[in-house]
Amino acid sequence: QLQKRVRTGGYMRLVVTKKNSKEIAYYRSLLVGYSTIRRLRSTVKRCMNMIVCAAARRLLVTSPRRSRIVQGTMSVSATKRSTSSTSLHASFPVKEAITKKLTESLSPTHLEVRNESYMHNVPPNSETHFKVIVVSPAFASTKTPLARHRMVNSVLSEEVASNGPVHALSIVASTPEQWDAMAAAGKSIGPSPSCRGGDGSLPDKRS
Numbered sequence: 001q002l003q004k005r006v007r008t009g010g011y012m013r014l015v016v017t018k019k020n021s022k023e024i025a026y027y028r029s030l031l032v033g034y035s036t037i038r039r040l041r042s043t044v045k046r047c048m049n050m051i052v053c054a055a056a057r058r059l060l061v062t063s064p065r066r067s068r069i070v071q072g073t074m075s076v077s078a079t080k081r082s083t084s085s086t087s088l089h090a091s092f093p094v095k096e097a098i099t100k101k102l103t104e105s106l107s108p109t110h111l112e113v114r115n116e117s118y119m120h121n122v123p124p125n126s127e128t129h130f131k132v133i134v135v136s137p138a139f140a141s142t143k144t145p146l147a148r149h150r151m152v153n154s155v156l157s158e159e160v161a162s163n164g165p166v167h168a169l170s171i172v173a174s175t176p177e178q179w180d181a182m183a184a185a186g187k188s189i190g191p192s193p194s195c196r197g198g199d200g201s202l203p204d205k206r207s
Contacts, residue, residue, distance in 0.1 A: 094127035094165050098156060102134060105155045109176050110135035113165050115172075131170040135179040148173035181184055 092115065099113050111131040119127040132152065139148050149171045159166045172194050174182070182188075 056126055092125075092127055093129070094159060098130065098132065098159060098166075101155050102132065102152070106134060106136040106138045106151070108134050108136040110179060112189075114191070119192065127165055128167045129167070129192075130166055131189075131192055133172045133174070135176055137176060139173055139175050147175065 114131040
């Protein structure tokens with residue numbers, strides 16, 4: 001007799017060349033027992049996994065040290081979320097002060113206060129470099145750009161002082177007529193040039 005065991009679909013199938021009813025019945029019982037054992041093994045494995053998971057959860061809840069670790073992790077994640085939300089909704093008091101003072105003093109028809117600090121070697125959310133675009137009838141009495149810049153600087157004297165928060169202030173001051181003519185010509189005010197180390201970020205050439 002020649003027996004071959006062939007694995008098919010995770011089960012053992014017996015191929016017998018000479019039909020012997022007793023041997024066929026014997027191997028059939030072995031095959032049934034084998035499949036039963038496999039089912040029992042998978043069931044026991046699932047039960048053990050469930051027991052281990054339940055025990056781990058119980059240990060995590062009841063153990064004071066584990067509870068402190070979990071609470072610490074939750075507090076750290078909450079702190080990160082609050083920090084990120086604060087950075088997204090950060091307040092800019094210097095920009096607000098500049099906008100308020102220019103609005104109250106010059107009554108502009110158009111006002112832009114651009115925070116260009118990100119273009120310089122400063123920390124994030126800094127308020128050190130600004131560009132203001134002011135269009136006001138108050139500039140009609142002054143003919144030169146220098147006189148208009150002095151008017152704006154006098155309004156923002158606290159901010160642009162030597163000990164003030166603003167390190168650099170770029171000013172574009174014009175009358176409403178000049179602004180309308182520039183808009184009709186399709187001209188616009190672009191950003192200031194990128195920083196090239198004028199704030200001290202580059203090493204001294206003499207060193």
